[in-house]
Amino acid sequence: MSSADTLTFVTLLGSLRKASYNAAVARALPKLAPAGVRIEALGSIAAIPHYDADVQATGFPEAVTEMARKIGAADGVIIVTPEYNYSIPGVLKNAIDWLSRCSPQPFAAKPVAIQTASMGVLGGARAQYQLRQSLVFLDARVLNKPEVMIGQVAGKVDAQSLELTDQATRDFLAGQIASFADFARQLKR
Amino acid sequence: MSSADTLTFVTLLGSLRKASYNAAVARALPKLAPAGVRIEALGSIAAIPHYDADVQATGFPEAVTEMARKIGAADGVIIVTPEYNYSIPGVLKNAIDWLSRCSPQPFAAKPVAIQTASMGVLGGARAQYQLRQSLVFLDARVLNKPEVMIGQVAGKVDAQSLELTDQATRDFLAGQIASFADFARQLKR
């Protein structure tokens, strides 16, 4: 954990696509954090192989143990992800399936915030409640509000720079991070 | 599609583990089918890489197109899967994420039956409703009843032969397949 004064949050990104809108959201977060909050990106979930208990029996992949270590050391996790087929991407779920087998289980009692972005108007809402169900089992402490569902995201990211430029969205994200910091601080006490 | 007289169902397995209990369930199904119903295993989802839209842009992996073709040609799909973290395995969701991008989308209007098995008493129930939500988007026709949730499966599979030996479970599975055949025939008319 960080010092009493500073919080460190890590971002877990659900998309592999280079020009991913959700990656644009995740990249915007460090500058949107309030004073005393640092936000760092976890490694890509692309590096985590398909979960297979037979593979696990021979040892955890280093990408998994490294990610588990960083989550364990952080004061909170911000999951930023697209919605695929009304749920989270399989690749993200696969990372969670591996992480859930680590000991200590890194999500246990860990503050978690969720952000989804999509091209449609619903902004990935359907994926959020599916993800929350998994996080019950993992005993995470998931922030309730504000919920971040960024609809019609294509119009909010600059097509050239892939920067999240929509100011209302940036402000809303900053608000969630501030609430998340309060939430994480309360749970640390 | 098969002839008017015979139905072909394919099984989609959610586990990679060699000694998987769900694999034992899936292997039992061909002999539990009624006359006029053939059940064949699809290839392993292990062969399907992480979904990445950038990879898709360079072409679909052959394991995906082959699986999509077989599902498209079948009269129904039986999804047999463990529950991981109160949802379906990420590796299974990843296969669905790829398949959902194929054209024609192979689950569209396709009859689907769900079977889950777990060590606990709930038998994977929580994963089933998450999977059903994805199948709404895919416009599949999912059998409602009977729901197959095999709890405490370790006691129902022979530890040596890995055969599903519990007769009550075998009978229950046979009953679902018969109902699924009726369901698929109604939708074919």
Next chain:
Amino acid sequence: MSSADTLTFVTLLGSLRKASYNAAVARALPKLAPAGVRIEALGSIAAIPHYDADVQATGFPEAVTEMARKIGAADGVIIVTPEYNYSIPGVLKNAIDWLSRCSPQPFAAKPVAIQTASMGVLGGARAQYQLRQSLVFLDARVLNKPEVMIGQVAGKVDAQSLELTDQATRDFLAGQIASFADFARQLKR
């Protein structure tokens, strides 16, 4: 059931409020139906008392048996409802709880379409998947697509006449009813 040529759908409304936006949607439906489809309103769920098995033991309320009879006789049910607290209204669920105890159970094998409207941008989406889960148990045949989630409904209903005036929404509803008629006809064959 109706004759082979005509379908009768009944609407089940989830709101009690006189000026309900969802009521406005439901009232618009009869005129949006294609030729050969008649849409009639069921009685108000306000008339159905709190479900209590002790009350049931003394006999079903007439409002319940009447509604069950009408659903049983219809070719399909269109559920039109607001979202309360990320699910369907308790009063609507209560009606379903009573109806589910009737014999014959009126939703069994019955085509069902869902429409939700809300003031927010999500249009009641979260309630739809909760309702679908109940309808699995009831063995209903729920239309997958198109899904009708009418967001920001206040701007789509005339404040004086309480008529659904937004043409794009009316067209979208007409499209769902046409798809629902095809779906119901396929299941009747």
Next chain:
Amino acid sequence: MSSADTLTFVTLLGSLRKASYNAAVARALPKLAPAGVRIEALGSIAAIPHYDADVQATGFPEAVTEMARKIGAADGVIIVTPEYNYSIPGVLKNAIDWLSRCSPQPFAAKPVAIQTASMGVLGGARAQYQLRQSLVFLDARVLNKPEVMIGQVAGKVDAQSLELTDQATRDFLAGQIASFADFARQLKR
């Protein structure tokens, strides 16, 4: 709130039936609480009328304001409920729909524990995740573990006295209450 030393939890019961198994569970709780924890029953949800915004506009029913006041004053709420149609009873949801309109909204930041009991093996599991979704909107702090799903409850309650007699179940409930007390104390700090 209670003094720093004592916690008061209130039980919200989802069933109206006199011989309800869930009522038997709720009645058992006060004696299963650890030292320093008092558990009291809220009034019956039977007294709360159908939610109707037009009724609300004329004033909240006293049964609602009284229940909201008691929840607001408590250190936590234990919801004990059957599962109807794979969700919570409509009557319980209706009570929540009313309570959610009160100001202050009584579930905001309130610790909540969930207990379900059913005749089947799943013990009401399906209802729990639906209820949790509503509690996200209400910004409640819902205990993750242990989850209490009491299956085959008919064999665990004495048919004559309607007392929850199964010792393993009583011990499990006592364990959840102890965990819930820790959870509530952490959030009070």
